[in-house]
Structure formats: C-alpha cells, structure tokens
Amino acid sequence: MSKWVYTFGNGAAEGSAEMRDLLGGKGANLAEMAGLELPVPPGFTITTELCRAFYDAERHYPDDLEDQVMAGIRQIEASFGTRFGEAENPLLVSVRSGGRASMPGMMDTVLNLGINDATVEGLAAASGDERFAYDSYRRFIQMYADVVLGIDHFHFEELLETHKTGRGLTLDTDLGAEDWRTIVEVFKRQVREDAGTDFPQDPEEQLWGAIDAVFGSWMNRRAITYRKLNDIPESWGTAVNVQAMVFGNMGEDCATGVAFTRDPSSGDKRFFGEFLINAQGEDVVAGIRTPQPLTRQAREAEGSRLASMEEVMPEVFAELVEVYQALEAHYRDMQDIEFTVQRGRLWMLQTRTGKRTAAAALKIAVDMAEEGLIDHAEALGRVEPASLDQLLHPTLDPDAERQVLAKGLPASPGAASGQVVFNAEDAEALAADGEDVILVRIETSPEDIHGMHAARGILTTRGGMTSHAAVVARGMGRPCVSGAGLIRVDYVAGTLSAGDVTVARGEVITIDGGSGEVMLGRVPTVQPELSGTFGRLMAWADEVRRLEVRCNADTPADARTAREFGAQGIGLCRTEHMFFDTERIVTMREMIVAENEAGRQAALDRLLPMQRRDFIELFRIMADQPVTVRLLDPPLHEFLPHTEEEKAAVAEAAGVSLEHLRQRVLQLEESNPMLGHRGCRLGISYPEIYRMQARAIFEAALEVTGELGQPVAAEVMIPLVASRREFEFLKTEIDAVADDVAEARGERPTYLVGTMIELPRAALRAGEIAQTAEFFSFGTNDLTQTTFGISRDDSAHFIENYLAQGVMAVDPFVSLDQDGVGELVTIAAERGRGARPDLKLGICGEHGGDPASIAFCHRAGLDYVSCSPYRVPIARLAAAQAAIGSSGPDSD
C-alpha cells in the first residue's frame, strides 16, 4: 500500500520542508510550520506522486486513496472539534493545489468547502452572523461552479448585478443576510440549469469534486503553457492540500493580520505589521478599513488613534510574538507571515521569506550575521547584488508626486532633474552658469561626452541599455534613460514632445534612470547614505571572492570613484574619450585630415604631452594597481565634424581646403562603422598613432614609477584583434617604442601587451594569439554584437519584441549569453591558457557589472571582471556569491 496522504496540524506533521518534491511547496511549508508546533489549522496533503499515478492510470485514482483521504478528514475533525457535514458544528475546508515550483495564478483553489443548505445554518449560528454564513455559501457555490463544474463565473456576477439593480444597491457591502440567502437560491438554480444537476449537498461529494478539479487543472491549457515557458517538467505533478478553514470575521474576538518579523523597508529589528478585528484576510489588503498597528510602539510612532493588537489582544499578541520569533529563528531569515485569530485563538496561515528593500536586505543580512543567526557566506547570499545600485545613486522621493511624460529604458540608475538642453555645447554653457541640465539627444556620440559630463542626466530617444549614451552614463555614474521612443525630439525647434505635451529648451524635466520614467518638472530626490553595514558586507565579500574587480575608467574622477568603491585596478581605460576635450579635438582632427604621415606625425607630436598627462594622473591615482589602457578604437570619422560650419572651422584650423576636408569626411564614411576601419586596423594603417599612445603610456609610467618609488603596472591593450598576425605586428611596434623610451631614459618601463577578445575569430584563434599576448580582456559588448550579428545601437527595434514574444529570455547586452557568447569565452580561455598557462584573463564589457555574467566569469576561470565605477560594489558582491556558490536571494 502506498502512502498518498500526509497529515499536519495539532503540533505535528508527517511531512517537512525537505519533502517539497513530494508534497509541493505549500504542503511542505505547512508541514514544516506544524512540525514546529505552531498553531496551523490542521489538514493533509495528497502527494505529487498521486498526481503522476492519476495520469498514468488515465485519470483514475488508486484504490487505496479514498480511505487515506477520509482518514485525513477524520484527523482534522478530531483535532479541530468540528465535523464534516454536521449541521451544528460544521468543518469547512479549503482545497488548494501546490506543486514543486510556484505557478502563480495558474492552478485552482476551492474555499469554504463543506457548506450546504444544512451546515450554512450551523455556520450562521456558530458565527452569530447569518450574513457571513450566506455570503460564504454563495462564494463557495460560485467558486465551486467555476472550478469544478466548469460554469463561467461571469454568469454569477451577472445574476448578482441583476439582484443589486433590482434592489437599488451598488456595493456588495450594501447587501444583507436576506439578499445573500436569495442569491444562494438563484445561484443554485443557475447551477442546475447549466450543469444539469443540483449543486452537490454532500460534503464528501464536494470534496472529491474539488480534488478531481485540482488534479485535473495540472493539465489545463494555461498550466501546460506556463510549464513550457518556465521549463517545468510535466512529470513533477501537483499536490493537493486540504485544510480546515479558520475565520477572523466571526466576531470581536476574531482578527486577521499580516506581519514582517523585521522592518522590510529599513531592515530594523522590530516586529512590523497590521491587523483588523473581525475581518477576513482580504480586508487587510483591500484598504476598505484602515488596519491597526500590531505593537504599541508602532502606534505611538505613527501617532495612530487605532488601538494596537498588543493592547487589545495582549495574550494572543504575546503568542504571536513567540511564534514570529520561533519562525525567524527556524527559517533564519526575515519572515512575512499571515495569521487569523478565531474566537481568541491564533492560527498561522502562512509564513514565507519577506520581500524587502535593498537597504533592508543589506541591514538584515549583516544584523543576522552579527546576531549569529547566519554565517558570513549566508549573509552575502542574502543581498541581490544589482539592488546595491539603489544604495549608491540618489533616488526619487517615493512620496513625491510625479507627472510621467513617457517611459524609456532604465539605462543608468539614479534620478536627476534639470533644464532640457539639446546639445553638448548648451549643456556645458548652462552647467558652467551653475544650472542643472538634462541633456536630451536622439542618440549620443563620442562628441557629446563633454556635454554628458556637464549634465545631471541624459535622455535619449533611440538606443538600448547598452547604447553609447547608456554605457557612458553608467561609466560616469550619470542617470540615464535611453530609447524613450515615444518622445520626439525636434532639434531645430528646440523642443521635445510626447503625446500632446511639448517641452521647450530650458524647461525642467526629471528622469529616473532606475525605472526609465521621464517626468515633467522637478521631482524631489533623496540622497543615499552608505552605511557601515555596507562596508561590513563588502569586507566579507572581499574575503571570499576569487575574482578581482577592476573598473572601466577614463578620467581621474572615474578612477577616484572606483577606488573608493574598492576597485583593484583599471580594466579598461578608453583612450578615445581623452580626445574629445574641446582643446584636443582640434589637434585630433588635424591629425585625421593630414595629407600624409608627416602631417599626422606633427599633430601627434602635439597630442603626445596631453596624452602623457592623462596617464600620469591615472597612474598616480591607481598607484600599484594595474591600469589597462586600450589603444585608440573608434573609427576616425567619429572625430570629424558633421555640420558645414564645423567643417569650415576644422579646415581652417588644419590648414587644408574645405574641399579636401569634405573629401576626407566622405572617404572615411562607413556603411557599418561597428565592423569598419577601427581598433587594431587603425593601428596597422597608421602605426604612428599607436606609437604615440605607447610612448605616452611608457613615459608616464616611468615618471610615476619615479615618484612612487615602485613600478607602475601598465597594461597596453590592443583592440579588435582577429588574428595572430595583427597582434604580432602591433606588439612589435609597441615593444620598439618601449626600447626607444628605455634608451632615452636609461630605464625600462614595466608593462604587458595584451588584447581584447571581442571577435569570434579571436576567440577561436586564441591559442595562437596567446603565444605573444600576455593577457586577454573579453570585450563582451562587441563579442555579443558579432556573435549574434546584432548591432546594439539598432537592436532596440526588435529585442523588446523578442523579449515580449519569449523568443529571447534576456537581453544579451544586459546579461551575457552563456550558451553562445559564453562558449566562445570558454573556448578562448581554454585555448589561451593552453598556449600560456599564466595568461591573465578578464572581462571589460558591460557584462562585467552584471551578477549573472560575473558568476559565469567565475566558473570560466577568469581572473578579474572590470565594470563601471558605480557597479564595482555590485561586482564585488556578485563575485563573492559566485565563490560561495550562491545564486543570490530567490527572487520569486
């Protein structure tokens, strides 16, 4: 004989939390609570095994099921003191599904089972509330008819409406006991009409009908679709939970409430919640009545006029306190609990891990570790790394009113308000006057960098989470909303508009880079405070993680921020950003439009000291930490002017004819700049550019080495390499510059030469490339673009649709595509280390700041991740979670 039924209640349980596979999540948790001798309404669980047996036998139950179910009912009766179908003192039960995996809203539930024409009277008598009894009856009929008999609940709502209209009433609460009694009759008639039989009066018949329906719902279309989308195997089956109903609305000695064992907003260690006297669970959340505080302290703190539970039900409250403490001690995490008090007796309906803000998660984790409830590793696993973002950026005052204009992508967190400007020059000018500005562009380009720096926030109408605007804004720690497609920008008129609202240059808007919202006017923000708790958690993270965390930083300000956040070096310093400075862009353009190498060299000679100065500053800030400098990467046309006026100005400055300049601009134009003449291809076409940069790096390194009395760890990184020969060609050039510098200075700079692995071919040929390359840094932005053949700047058009249609599970520019791009990373790591066992491996794409991607990097054996300064703490925590094998808190 198989055991199909597991009972719980009355301070004991046949199951436990470990038996989730057999009892489903809900059944296992109820058993666990009951096993803790907490006051759980008694009940039993029919196992998932039965579900499989049911379907294997073509929807027939095994012979021994009925006896076990009825024995379960008898046990509830015994423990609860009521009897199924007994008119005076009827037992009512709920029948609920509950699988191994949560399938919210997908499966069915029947409440109040056991009411019939006889027991409804007993219920009225027992509760002293006829209205309650008949309302419960009509709810039961409606639910049962829908779930078990397949009668559309729409019919019943219509009948209810008709009755209300006839009586001139509007709200359900207007109806009295007589109304509900009448409606029960009307409903029963409807059932007879639609189902062709009377509504079942026998509670046992009701029970089997409900059990059949719940097991049957495992195979309904919604459930099948949900399982397919969430990769839940059909063979898991569902369990069925049958449990005594308890009521918080049977009088003034009844109540119902919800509570958190700690403050879910701040994380403070205090009991926190609300309750209502003589009410049902729904009433607490429905907001019709104002809930009362649980504790006296809370009442006083809130200045509430409503009595607290501690005051009105001191004994039950004391019991509840014991229960919540037991639950927290048992589950070792903050719990979200639901309880009902029926006739002065406390019943626990549910406990689960409570949702909390990022700040609360952090505080609770650290507090619990310090209380000895959990260890450091568990504490680290309790905080969602990405949520730290909230703690590092100013956020909108949650209480402030806001008029949302449009919604774009939450491209860089934080909130900012300011006057709208439409170009970088205006942004710089207004900011210089002390104004806050929001730079609004259709999309940004490297030329806008200085304006982005000057602005409080950036808004673009085109481009995704990894567009230029998004990447640069995150790097700078500027809030950014990108791809707000519903906003139209008219540069000529100097306006933006959404729907029928138009905002002119100089008017104020607010953007929330955490939600993507764009709002009219200035919405107040709140500044974050980095608590000591934060520092403690970070220190624990640093103790366990294996991955180093570097930062992507191009400016001294970025580098300083990153060090403060705990970065262990610069993993990516993009040198091109250094050339967009107003003074330098002129020289850069002269270099580009030069007629020959001599002309280029002359301009480069003027750029050399500027570039050297940049590196000196960065090396000073990073001191003994490694600094990876990527040589010039973007195509030259990105530096050239677009408007006729600018062209004329550049031509004059460079001493070339306007015609020559136009020709040069035309000549450099590209159909697909992402796949064009950029990266190491520039270095091979114009070796003098890379020579100048290498010289600037080496001279700066020697200078700072002298100042610090210890060598600077310069790492020269060649971008966009596709083959061994490209790398060798340029490494030879760079080594020759080092020789030159060493000869001139009498001292040799310490440096490594490595490459980005950002093209599929480079990943495949990594074994060859590593013969000369001393480190690899995975440029997973470009590697994702080329592996998928998707331009991140153009993908907003269809990736959103892909996500909506389920064609993609996650945007591969946000979280590394481990199956495709990840395989290339793994191949490159293996082949690279095969050729050079001590090859240093890192990642410097945007994925370096994404927790799931960081976990992948840990598994792939990388040495470090590099991310934007504001993501460094996130990366440190994610790296720690990867090291301890935690996947972060469940986000259910």
Add this chain to the structure above:
Amino acid sequence: MSKWVYTFGNGAAEGSAEMRDLLGGKGANLAEMAGLELPVPPGFTITTELCRAFYDAERHYPDDLEDQVMAGIRQIEASFGTRFGEAENPLLVSVRSGGRASMPGMMDTVLNLGINDATVEGLAAASGDERFAYDSYRRFIQMYADVVLGIDHFHFEELLETHKTGRGLTLDTDLGAEDWRTIVEVFKRQVREDAGTDFPQDPEEQLWGAIDAVFGSWMNRRAITYRKLNDIPESWGTAVNVQAMVFGNMGEDCATGVAFTRDPSSGDKRFFGEFLINAQGEDVVAGIRTPQPLTRQAREAEGSRLASMEEVMPEVFAELVEVYQALEAHYRDMQDIEFTVQRGRLWMLQTRTGKRTAAAALKIAVDMAEEGLIDHAEALGRVEPASLDQLLHPTLDPDAERQVLAKGLPASPGAASGQVVFNAEDAEALAADGEDVILVRIETSPEDIHGMHAARGILTTRGGMTSHAAVVARGMGRPCVSGAGLIRVDYVAGTLSAGDVTVARGEVITIDGGSGEVMLGRVPTVQPELSGTFGRLMAWADEVRRLEVRCNADTPADARTAREFGAQGIGLCRTEHMFFDTERIVTMREMIVAENEAGRQAALDRLLPMQRRDFIELFRIMADQPVTVRLLDPPLHEFLPHTEEEKAAVAEAAGVSLEHLRQRVLQLEESNPMLGHRGCRLGISYPEIYRMQARAIFEAALEVTGELGQPVAAEVMIPLVASRREFEFLKTEIDAVADDVAEARGERPTYLVGTMIELPRAALRAGEIAQTAEFFSFGTNDLTQTTFGISRDDSAHFIENYLAQGVMAVDPFVSLDQDGVGELVTIAAERGRGARPDLKLGICGEHGGDPASIAFCHRAGLDYVSCSPYRVPIARLAAAQAAIGSSGPDSD
C-alpha cells in the same frame, strides 16, 4: 662517411626527381633529365643535408666534403673534356643555390666561374672571340665581387659608365674586346681596393668562395624574411648546384633557344618556340635581335623571312625533337624547355612544366587524356578551376591598344564598353534605346539592380570584391570593376575623373572585370567559344565529384544560364531582388510605410500574385531540381526612397503624409544595417511578410507540380537565425501557411524548412537548431563578416593594406578563412548532423564559387555548394579536384 655530393651528366645521375628534399628542386630536376640520358651539361649537387650540417657546426664544413666536391669537378672534366684552370681548354662552371621550395630572386648565383687571367686567353682562343672572353671575365668579376666578396655592384656599373663616357660610347654592345680587357683591369683594381686582396686567380679558391656564399645566402635577411612570409622552415636548407657552363655564342654553329612542347596559347599539339644563332640565352628574351622560328611550318605560318632551326640545323633540330618528345612523355605534361647548341652539340639547360592560357590548359589536359598520356583524374587536376572564367566571358582583344584611366578590383570577369551613366534610371533608358552603357556609381544598392541589369558593365569607386556591386554583377554575369578609389564621381556634374582626365555622361569607357582596368573609349573584345573539350572535361568532373553544385539565381534568366552551365538546383534565390522591379517597389514601399498590420496586409495581398509568378517561373525552369528560396533578408530601409522628390512620390502613392513617410524613413535608419533589423528579425516583427512569401512558394509549387506531374522540391530558407527559438517561431508560421494552402487546394506542397548559418551563434547552437531545421546553408559572406567583425563594404580601406603588409595572406571574402570561419562551419556541421544525421548541408556565400573554399567544403562533408551561374563550371571542376585529392595545377 656521409654522401654530400650527387653527380649528374653524361647520360647518368646519382639523383632523381624524387630526391627533391635532399637535392633541392633544381638539382633533382637536372638529375632527372640526366637520368633520362638527355644531353645535360655535367655537374653535381651538394645536398641540403650539408647545409644543415654547415649551420649545425657553426658554419664549418665536414672534413669529408672537400674530397667529394673535387671528385665532382674531376667527373665534370672527364665528361666534358675540359679542365678546371687549364689555360688552353678551361672548364667554366656555374654555382647556383636551389632549395626544396622555390625562393625566386632570394638567393645567389655565380656564373662563368673558373676564368682567370690565364684561362681567359684560352677561352678567347677556343671561342675565337676575344670580346666574348673578356666580357665573360668582367661579368664574372662583377658577379663574384657582389655575391662572394660583398662589394656593391653599383661600383662596377659606375666604373663601366665612366669608361663608356670617356670613349664616347653609349651601349654595352658598342664596346670591343679592348674595352672589356681594360675594364677587367679596372674591375680587378676595384676589388683590390674594396676587399683588400687581389681577385682570386685560383679556380678552386673561386669555387669554395662561391659555395660559401651560396650556403651563406640561406641566412641572409631577404631569405629569412621570404621564408617567414611563406612558411618555409629554416631546417630545409638549400642545396648548391655546380654545373659546367655551355655557350651558344661561340660562333655560327652555336645557338640558344626556348621552346614549348605544345602551343601554350591555344594548346594545339605542335612544337613551338624560338632560337637565335650565335647568341646567349638572355638574347632570346631581351628582344634586341628578332628570334627565329623553330619549325618550317611555323616560319611559313608566320610569313617570317628568317630561317627556321629545322632548316638551318636539321640534325640538331631532329635531336631536339626527340628530346622534347621524350621530355613530354616522361613528365606527361607540356614542357617549357631551354637549350643551347655549342659547336653543333645540343645541351639541355632546363625543362619545366610550361605556363599556358586557360584555353590551352583545358585543351592540353583533355588531349593528353585522350592520347592516353594521363588519366581523367590527372586531366582534371591540370586545369585551374578559376581560369575557366576566362573561357566563359568576353575578354579584351589582347592586341588592341588601351588607354588605362585607373585600376580597381577585378570584381566580376569579362570586359565591356559603353556610355557612362551615373544612375540606374539613365542606364535603363539608354539601354532601352539600344545603347551599351556602363553604370558608374560610388557604390550600388539593391535599388540599382534594374540599372545593373540594363548595363553592360558596372564600375564603382568604393567597395571590395564582395561589395553589393561585385556580388550582384557576378550573379548576373556582368563585368564589374569595384573600388576604383582613384576615380572621383561627381553625380551633380555628371562626370567621373581620374588624375586630370574627366569623362562626362555619355562618353564611352571600357572596363575589364578580369584585370580591374578602366580604359578610355571602346576597346575591342573577343567572344569566347565553348569548345567540345570543355564539355568533355566537365563530364569527367561530374563523374568523380561528390559535392553537388547549385547556383545562386534570382531571375529566370539566371536560372536558365545556370542550368546550361550544369547547375543541379538553386541553392540561393534572394527574394528581395524581386521587389526592386519598378512596378513592385511602389507596392513594397506602401507595405513598409503602412500604419498598421492591416495596411501592410493590403499591400502584401497585391504582392502575393507577383511573387507567386516569380516562383512559378523558377520552379518550371528547375523542374525536378531543388529550389532554395530565402525569405526577405535586407532591412526595410533599403527599399525606401532617399531623395525628397522620391519621398513625396511614395507618400502620395501610399496615401500617407510626407511627414509620416519622413518619420518612417528616419525611424528605420540604422547605424549598422548589416547587424540591424533584417533577416528573420523582420519575419518575427512582421510575420505577415514571411507568411505571404511562404504562401507564394507553396501555391507556385503546387501549380508547377500539377503541370509537370511530379513534385517540385521547394526549400524555404530562413535567414540570419541566431537561436533555436527564432527558427521555431518562424517554422511554426510557415507550416501553418502550408496547412492553409493544403486545405484550400486539397493537396499538400512538398517542402523543407531550413536556415542559413551565417552568424557565429547559429554555428555554435547548430545542434539545437537542427532539431527542427531540415537543412543548413552556410551564408559565409555574413559569417565571415561577423566572425572577423569586418564589414565587407568598408573593408577595402584596410584589407588591401593587410594583404600588402602580409598581415593577411588572402582576402577572407574571396577565399574562405578555413582557420576561423572554417572552424565554425565544421562545428555547425558536426553539431547539426549530431542532432539530425540526414541534415542537408550546403554553402551559398560567394565562397561557393572559390576553388580553395570548395575543397574545404568537400572536406567538411557538405552536400553541395551554390555559386553564381557563371561560376558553376568552376565549382564543378573544383569539386572534382577536391574529390580526387588534387589541389589543381601548381601555380609557381
């Protein structure tokens, strides 16, 4: 004792052609000829092993070398009847390097070794020509000083100039014996000055000096660089050949000549060549004297007044005929031979496989197979597949004068002349009037297709061998020169210019798509004739090849051409080309600018019958052969108008506001269209487009199935898939259309649904994709673009430089990059077949017509290659060569 020296001559040889590794190419060939008892001047080879031993012992010879070398000299003396250093009858020798691999011009040679102050007189006496003797002496000094003593030959040329100036003479031929005698003295003085010793008079000393120099040259910088660039291992070493000198300029019974055993131009089986009485080898090629024909027949055919060798030296001629016949019979290929007659005695100096035109290669291979000299497999291996191009396209008359304006890339073979036009409309209009036009564009886009069809040839100033212009032109069989960067096009003025030459619209130019030349005026062309020989070779190819050959064809004309050339189906029918027709583009644009799905559907409903008609025609032509139709691939903006006038016209036609149209154009604009909203991404965004195309295919297939009484093999191909889900999503749509059509017609179309593998991710996830995909077609153009991260339209900028610098060995858009892209193809093939063993695999990129890439496809186990119609014969031959393991004829 090791054997370091191998002798040859006098009808015997210690070596043979098989000993190339030991004796080097030259030594092995001389030994082979001698072994055939042909009259080869006697000599010996010092082995490559000695070279290794020499370097292993830090440039010291083994003790036993000297004896062996001197024994070799004694053997030459014995056989030749002259003696080294003997004044009356001196032996002169040449000392030449010769490695396993040819390293042309990289290593050193010394001729006339053995002359000194004494033997020069003997040489004068023996030849009866003092001028010859002293000229030979001064040449020897000059060469020896350069090669052995390291004295720059520039010094000697200067001295010679000084002498000539002093004597008022201009040409070397003006100098007499006395002059040369004086110059010898002057040269010897120079040697004494520069080298600090006298010019060596002892022939043995001369010999060892030359041997040292040749072995030493293996490690000179030029040689090291050449080996590095050509992957020749240093350990191979070089051999040294010492051989008796013979002279064709010792009198009227002396001669020298070159000959081919068959006509290298036509391939006709007749002895073909030239000779000169009393001349040196250089004289024949130098063109100072007009060479005489070899045969009487040739003299008569040419109407030459010069006597033939057959007539003036009948006995030696007869001997030469025997020799050439023996050589051809032995080497079983057409030979290019050099000979010298010294005092009535024939000496063979060299034989090698003769270079020939494509037509000759074809004829010789087929003739020799029919003569029984070689088998079919060998005949197939004798023809360079790519050379067949010359036979299929009109070519410029080689004798015509030409004024070259500029040179671009030879993008599509064949030559064409016509009036210059700068847009597709003009091309169409003029062509309709019966004019020949050349369409000149900076670059072409799909909108230009109708103009390209109308033109005789296409010239672009931007874009590479695989630019849009190049690909489409090759597909159409139109000659094309692309990327002629020195030509500037001014659309407004309607002119093109190169340097100071300007050509206006309507003026005539000629382009040669085989050489890349652009010429002024009309240069006459010659039409090819496809011989029966061609058909025979093709038939043999078809017998042995395993790979099927399909074609890339979008139009009935292409499909017919391809079938004539032997295509076995269509591997790629690009449906987008069908929408550029003047009538259809309007409807297409209406579809694109439609406000919603209903609007799009209305336009698609009008496109359906047109599209169905296209497929009906193609299915009829291809009958039982498979037709692979690729669903719409390019981004929609490619179909939209660019000029304001066109936009206004489209807006009116589509019934939308101009503003709406502008917005739509702006909205569809992309930064990197290659990586944008195209391929299956369109199909997922607008399923109605793919549904229309699928319907057109299925309805057409059923119609033609009815006509032919046998099923049409339609293959529906989904482009740009990166993941299993994309494919499944669209396959479901397509299958649903098939269900609809089957229901409406009462008959189900036979079809397969497969995908392009053109993204690295698709290759990596091929195992998953093949679970539902029924065939893969490798789109190696895009796969190359994404694997390398190189846009083919933008790569001309730097790939040319890469090739010049040796950073790339071959343009990966021309020949498949087997290491990188090839690995992805192999991975996809393996994983795809792992999931579906009968998965059909093909390639439809431009590489499908490249012989080296075809060989790769054969090895990778693909089922077919698909290429442009004019390349089908090339592919058939290349596939045959791959099957028989031939890599085609050596191209030295």
